[in-house]
Amino acid sequence: MLIDRFNRRINYLRISVTDRCNLRCIYCMPPEGERKLRHKDILRYEELLRIARIAIKLGINKIRLTGGEPLVRKGVQEFIPMLTGLSGLDDVSITTNGVFLKDNLKLLKAAGIKRINVSLDSLKRLNFKLITRFDYFNEVWEGIEKARDMGFYPIKINIVVMKGINDNEVLDFARLAIDQPYHIRFIECMPIGLQTNSTAFVSNSEIKKALVKTLGPLTPLSHGQNDGPAARFRFDGGKGEVGFISAISDSFCRDCNRLRLTADGMILPCLLSNTEVDIKEPLRRGCLDEELIKVFQKAVDLKPPSHPLNLEHDQMVYRKMCSIGG
Ligand code: SAM
Ligand code: SF4
Numbered sequence: 001m002l003i004d005r006f007n008r009r010i011n012y013l014r015i016s017v018t019d020r021c022n023l024r025c026i027y028c029m030p031p032e033g034e035r036k037l038r039h040k041d042i043l044r045y046e047e048l049l050r051i052a053r054i055a056i057k058l059g060i061n062k063i064r065l066t067g068g069e070p071l072v073r074k075g076v077q078e079f080i081p082m083l084t085g086l087s088g089l090d091d092v093s094i095t096t097n098g099v100f101l102k103d104n105l106k107l108l109k110a111a112g113i114k115r116i117n118v119s120l121d122s123l124k125r126l127n128f129k130l131i132t133r134f135d136y137f138n139e140v141w142e143g144i145e146k147a148r149d150m151g152f153y154p155i156k157i158n159i160v161v162m163k164g165i166n167d168n169e170v171l172d173f174a175r176l177a178i179d180q181p182y183h184i185r186f187i188e189c190m191p192i193g194l195q196t197n198s199t200a201f202v203s204n205s206e207i208k209k210a211l212v213k214t215l216g217p218l219t220p221l222s223h224g225q226n227d228g229p230a231a232r233f234r235f236d237g238g239k240g241e242v243g244f245i246s247a248i249s250d251s252f253c254r255d256c257n258r259l260r261l262t263a264d265g266m267i268l269p270c271l272l273s274n275t276e277v278d279i280k281e282p283l284r285r286g287c288l289d290e291e292l293i294k295v296f297q298k299a300v301d302l303k304p305p306s307h308p309l310n311l312e313h314d315q316m317v318y319r320k321m322c323s324i325g326g
Helices: 045-057 076-084 101-110 125-132 137-149 167-179 204-215 280-284 289-301
Strands: 012-016 062-066 091-096 116-119 155-161 183-188 218-220 231-235 241-245 258-261 266-268
Touching (some): 012 045, 045 076, 045 289, 076 091, 101 116, 137 155, 167 204, 167 241, 183 204, 204 218, 280 289
Parallel strands (some): 012 258, 062 091, 091 116, 116 155, 183 241
Antiparallel strands (some): 218 231, 231 241, 258 266
């Protein structure tokens, strides 16, 4: 079992399968995109499966696929069933921008994936285009509705709220959590990469206040094992729920149970720090499993008690979110 120095049990691995993406969200990537990793520097699927097997041996029972955009990597449709077929995993989920969701839902369902997170920062086509720099709102929305109709649950919709850009849509998002079974997650914009601008920051407490004022009281929901860092609530009579992921205003590290694997083979003990442990080097040297186990243990030992970021210091994480995977 992986237990860190602060007695947190680590049972969750987020795997970024690619650094590439078909969108250019303004808080994540510049218009021209980031410099791409070379093909040979990206972990191959058989390498990802070996790492996943070792992780499972160490008590990881939950894996999330992310990116870049996971659904753009060639061969991911063959990889996903191989991953979900590994014994010892209780839960495999995916975080996607939703552009190719509709076309992949059958495959995801057949592979046993039930939980889907879709990043959607606007419910208006033009604003979606402004934020992502592409006109794919309709594709994403169709994907979400089809996923709902096919019985995926929960479908979490992640919105990064930015002042003057989409903060005027928070009530519309919250209404969705009343009328539909969606789980709306408000995510505070984090100072990662170079695109973020602290003047655009909106705290989740501001958002919560605005929701309660207009839509009525929010009842807290108990913290389930798949909740991660979200504080969850429901409106009276709501079919869905809202959640707040407050990385900056309320450090969410107390219950951190996760490690992250980047597409280029580094394990990150913490999302919001610059420490990395190389797993690709020993893997490609042909090491024994014991050495990979030690890499995992080292990464767990390096987990900090909490992340050091706050808006005043505006301390940056060097890696871009598109190479970490969120
Ligand atoms: N492309 C996929 C997507 O957008 O869902 C997966 C990768 S994306 C990096 C994962 C999550 O990170 C998305 O929900 C995105 O909104 C979030 N994200 C990216 N940059 C962020 C930032 N600076 N602050 C907060 N969240 C961010
Ligand atoms: Fe792509 Fe996701 Fe980053 Fe948007 S947030 S540019 S969809 S990786």
